[in-house]
Amino acid sequence: MENFDSEISSLDEETYLVNSNSDRLSENSFEDEALIDTRSELKFEREVESDEEKKKRKDIEEALISKYTTLKTWKDLAISKFGLVGDDLRYQVWPLLLEVDPSTNEKIPSLEELSDHPEYQQVILDVNRSLKRFPPGIPYEQRVALQDQLTVLILRVIMKYPHLRYYQGYHDVAITFLLVVGEAVAFRIMEKLSTENLRECMEPTMEKTDYRLNYIYALLHNVDRDLHNFMDSASVGTMFALPWFLTWFGHSLNQYKDVVRLYDYFLAAPPLMPLYVATALVIYRRNEVFAEGCDMASIHCLLSQIPNNLDFEKILVNASKYYRDYPPEKLEKMVKKRVNREMAERKRNEQMMRKRLRGQQSLWIRFNNNMPAWCVFNRRSKFGLVFAAATVIIGYLYYYKYGANGPLQFFRLNDSKKQVSGR
Known part of the structure; x- marks a missing residue:
């Protein structure tokens, strides 16, 4: 997050104390709505906006006060160049994009009240490892308060929907919304996404998620056959794109502005659009991939590290075109064929390995294996x-x-x- 200024906006002392000690508040404290600050309190210095961005900002501000603004308007603004421009506008538009209730009058439980949940320890570990997602140089007390808010946010969702399973990377999605819209609205957004866009990722196994990742190769086959064949020959697989899909690239990008720009886009796009963006990103870097030679480890390492200087606006334009030309239902047959082929190959490899191991066994081991227990x-x-x-x-x-x-x-x-x- 190199582009963030380390300065933190001045905080109202009383509000700050409420946030940083949220797990010690009594239930009566929540009756006073004036004491609740639902935002993260962490303001990032707004970057200097270009003339195009200023014009886009004006269009969004006008849409916010217009009575003729529709959901399609918000989607068009979020997808088109520069997205929603700034976090102050995202704070207002993201709830409108998802049509969630932005009210903040719901009681937020304390961290102590949620500590008995079976996922509590895992969530704590992941949240503590997410320091790179926080603004640099924030005071220790404020960072701890934000981590507590993030933990509570995650546990509230999986407690409300017990059929959903927490996965590593879920916290990268949650923290993005927590930073922009605050604890209360972030909960509304996360429960909506968890039951819709991220639902398959939150199943007991990753079987469906693994299946979805194969859409990348089906799309590559249609858009860039040479790159598809090269990566397929190198047996690169799909694991390089797993964190991209699970976290909406939040875990893999170094610059905050890139993360929130992609979130603008994904909130307004169909659920599988992250796979199209992943494919567009690979194609964007095709020359680098070819330069690595047909070596699985080298290509995987290259793709796993996303550089800071990518033109995401171009990547998003290409992803939108790919989706129009090759929607998921058009790729489904090829995806099934690829998955079945991989399963058959895996079974053959396992059989060959078992046969090889049996051939390497000594006479005594074979005798031993055939003796009564x-x-x-x-x-x-x-x-x-x-x-x-x-x-x-x-x-x-x-x-x-x-x-x-x-x-x-x-x-x-x-x-x-x-x-x-x-x-």
């Missing part, structure tokens, strides 16, 4: 060693006593000779 000579059998030793000893004694050449047999022969000569 009660007499197997291994560390897990308590009686294997005793049984083996007893078998050897008994066999030896039996042979010694009754064998054809055993000493007792010799004595029996001598006795019989004596008896014959005595006669």
